[in-house]
Amino acid sequence: MTVRKSRNGTVRSVFLTEENSDYCSAVLELFKSHVGFSREEIERDIKILELKIQNPKIIRGLSLIMFRLSKMVPPGNMDAELVRSTIFKYAKVPPVSPEGREEILARVAEELKSTVNEISKSMYADKENEQILEAVPEISSDELSKKFNMEQIETVILKCLTMTVKIKEGMNRIVRKARSLGLLYTLESGSAESSITLSGPLMIKEHSERYGYKFAPLVRFLMKLQNWEMDAKVNLKSIQGKAEYNYHLDSSVSEYTGNVQEISHGVYNKHFRGDPEPVEVLGNRIYADYSLSLGNKEIMIMITRPNYYEEDYSIMESIRKSGHECALFCIVDSGQKCPKGANCMKSEFNFTDAYEFLHKKYEYEERKRKSIEPLKEKNEVRNTKKLGEDMINHLRNLYPDSSAMVDYLEFMGFSPAEALIEAGYEVKWHGLRIEVKK
Secondary structure, eight states: OOEEEOTTSEEEEOOOOGGGTHHHHHHHHHHHTTTTOBHHHHHHHHHHHHHHSSOHHHHHHHHHHHHHHSEEEOSOSSOHHHHHHHHHHHOSSOOSSHHHHHHHHHHHHHHTTSOHHHHHHHTTTTSGGGOEEEEOOOOOHHHHHHHHHHHHHHHHHTTEEEEEEEESSOHHHHHHHHHHHTOEEEEEEOSSOEEEEEEOTTTTTSOOOTTHHHHHHHHHHHTTSSSEEEEEEEEEEETTEEEEEEEEEEGGGHHHHOSOOOOOOSTTGGGEESSOOOEEETTEEEOOSEEEEETTEEEEEEEEOGGGHHHHHHHHHHHHHTTOEEEEEEEEOTTOOOOTTOEEEESSOOHHHHHHHHHHHHHHHHHHHHHHHHHHHHHHHHTTSOOOHHHHHHHHHHTTOHHHHHHHHHHTTOOHHHHHHHTTOEEEEETTEEEEEO
């Protein structure tokens, strides 16, 4: 993290611009010239480069980004632990000569049906420093600098205590995102703009930055909006230990970060839209977190947390009643309980699990609809009959055996669901199975 702190308690990130693009060029050139080298060898040359540059922290930060973007592969293809354990079996006493070493490696290679060269490569193939740089991404100095700038922002925000965002339009989208992250918020509306102040659920009791990892995706989300500004209180190291600083950003920061994309998860992420159109419900515009296209259905997807589940469940129901498909998922952190009846996911929204769940759900409902339609005409004929007192008494004797009650009504030529309701029972569907309750 590269920042500038002032005496008045403010802090700002140091961004890379065209003026200091030589930092990016130097790191890119180093990586391109080190294809086939181990990470340890590359790290050694990065340290040499740091000594030549005025700000070594920037070189270190750019290098970490490049390591993440580059393709690193193990030097050997064998199981490193198996190779080492086999070597130790033959080398109870470490060999003191090259000949002794070669003899042991030859015996290991024979046992594992490999070559001495492959054994040597695979011996420490599971160690990070031994990984080999196989390919460098196609990225320009400008793109690399923008990634660096975005990471500078997120690193500061990870130390966030509270945050206030002001925006002219789109506050309801920010509220939706805050709820999906489980952040507490208070809203204030003005004539020209609205503001929202956000904090973590336990911030009042424990003044800590433990919720910074939730503020970071919120800031990434803000980058997609226009005409906003943000003021955050962050907890950073100082000479005295730790101190609070004010950190300011606004929509003009996109000049340094470019078009920021939300982080992708899962192989089905391509089926989801991250900016769905709002739906009109009782005169209100409601934004979902995502939308998913399944066949000819467009499903609105809302993400919530346990503290907002009941309220968001009501919102989901109102969306459905207005004629739209909607699904609600609840994210639970460690130690939290899944609300009763909720579709819960651990720690974060998983696109793959959501896709597979909804695909199976709507596929099943379609099969159920097609299987029920041929029975409608029969049911219409059946329902012209009325239940007699003897039948109602017999149903009373069969209760609570739902299967027996349904079988009896089927045998008597009645539509079970409607006949049970007529008899004063409550009917709940579990797939194609009926549960009868009073």
